[in-house]
Amino acid sequence: xxxxxxxxxxxxxxxxxxxxxxxxxxxxxxxxxxxxxxxxxxxxxxxxxxxxxxxxxxxxxxxxxxxxxxxxxxxxxxxxxxxxxxxxxxxxxxxxxxxxxxxxxxxxxxxxxxxxxxxxxxxxxxxxxxxxxxxxxxxxxxxxxxxxxxxxxxxxxxxxxxxxxxxxxxxxxxxxxxxxxxxxxxxxxxxxxxxxxxxxxxxxxxxxxxxxxxxxxxxxxxxxxxxxxxxxxxxxxxxxxxxxxxxxxxxxxxxxxxxxxxxxxxxxxxxxxxxxxxxxxxxxxxxxxxxxxxxxxxxxxxxxxxxxxxxxxxxxxxxxxxxxxx
Numbered sequence: 371x372x373x374x375x376x377x378x379x380x381x382x383x384x385x386x387x388x389x390x391x392x393x394x395x396x397x398x399x400x401x402x403x404x405x406x407x408x409x410x411x412x413x414x415x416x417x418x419x420x421x422x423x424x425x426x427x428x429x430x431x432x433x434x435x436x437x438x439x440x441x442x443x444x445x446x447x448x449x450x451x452x453x454x455x456x457x458x459x460x461x462x463x464x465x466x467x468x469x470x471x472x473x474x475x476x477x478x479x480x481x482x483x484x485x486x487x488x489x490x491x492x493x494x495x496x497x498x499x500x501x502x503x504x505x506x507x508x509x510x511x512x513x514x515x516x517x518x519x520x521x522x523x524x525x526x527x528x529x530x531x532x533x534x535x536x537x538x539x540x541x542x543x544x545x546x547x548x549x550x551x552x553x554x555x556x557x558x559x560x561x562x563x564x565x566x567x568x569x570x571x572x573x574x575x576x577x578x579x580x581x582x583x584x585x586x587x588x589x590x591x592x593x594x595x596x597x598x599x600x601x602x603x604x605x606x607x608x609x610x611x612x613x614x615x616x617x618x619x620x621x622x623x624x625x626x627x628x629x630x631x632x633x634x635x636x637x638x639x640x641x642x643x644x645x646x647x648x649x650x651x652x653x654x655x656x657x658x659x660x661x662x663x664x665x666x667x668x669x670x671x672x673x674x675x676x677x678x679x680x681x682x683x684x685x686x687x688x689x690x691x692x693x694x695x696x
Contacts, residue, residue: 373405375470379446383408384687386442386487390626392431393418393643394556394585395566395682399435401690406448410436410466413690418556420548421647426618429455430666432465433622434629437517439468441484441630449473454623455616465619483630490629491681493638494572494582496599497672506635510671513631514608519624519666522659524605531658532605532668533579535645540579542648550587558588562683569680573597581605581670583642604671605642607655609663621666632671642668 375383384401387410392398398416402409410432417428433454440450448470456467507523514521524532543549561567568591575582576596581603586592608625610617632639645651646665656665 375406381687382446383439383442384690387435387439388684388690389487390434390438391492393422393427395564396556397564397685398428399432399690402692406470408468409464412463412465418552420552429465429615429618430622433619434626436466437623437626438487441480443470444477444480445484447472449475454619458615486630486633490633492640493674494640495674496597497674499600499602500673502604502671506637509631510628513627514624517624517627518620520609522607522661528658529603529605535651536579539644554587557585558591563685566682570682575599581642583644600672606669607659607665608667609656609665611663613664625667638672638674640670642670
């Protein structure tokens, strides 16, 4: 085996990795490559101390990037071995170590999902009220299980309870200028490399509370046009049995596998995670599932009435590598 990965393979691997979702599109990753080993680190300059004080959302993002990297590796003819948060005490910012080696044994599912990476995006447009087909729901459940997580679909009573929790979070946030200021740093305006531009916010909901997160902070974004969103949204909670750093990274891998399967099936997705940013409300969300564990994501699935025309940008891959790396 050659000691170094070809430069064109490194570019393809990292382009796939950084296409993963992250809270407010902060892209909180950095990568170090040594031969056929790729380490995924948390970029401490891109954390969200007000909205994500424990770093859980950033670790979830790193898990999603790691899953994309595994998919891209399969498409390039590599098998992968990996460890998640392998040294939580000694190197807490090291969130994944992936070893790539050429192999004739193929993971056809990962290769197939790699094709979906450029098309996956968070869709904040209204969806129609057509429920997802049962076979689609099952495939999304299986995607979570494949990465060691659990996806629980919420009934209408639980959905209404989530909307009540969203109201609770909004009332709490009124008194928290730090959260609003932090979000304003990353959301709104013209953004081409990171953050969420105004054009990607989607319409405001004509009803409140609604099953769509309004990230707007700037005055101009708060008066964008209104539309009606679905009355009976398909919501699901992604959980893991434990709540250690490795579990957060695993939840991110499960999230990205779910999102890529959804993309392949023509299903849109967005997030309603604001209750999970408060420990007490996060516990209440998990109780709504009727299952033990720890909630990491609240995902809204649907089929948009019209495709989203604007996606969030990404930084050049060179910015994710140590200076001087090629």
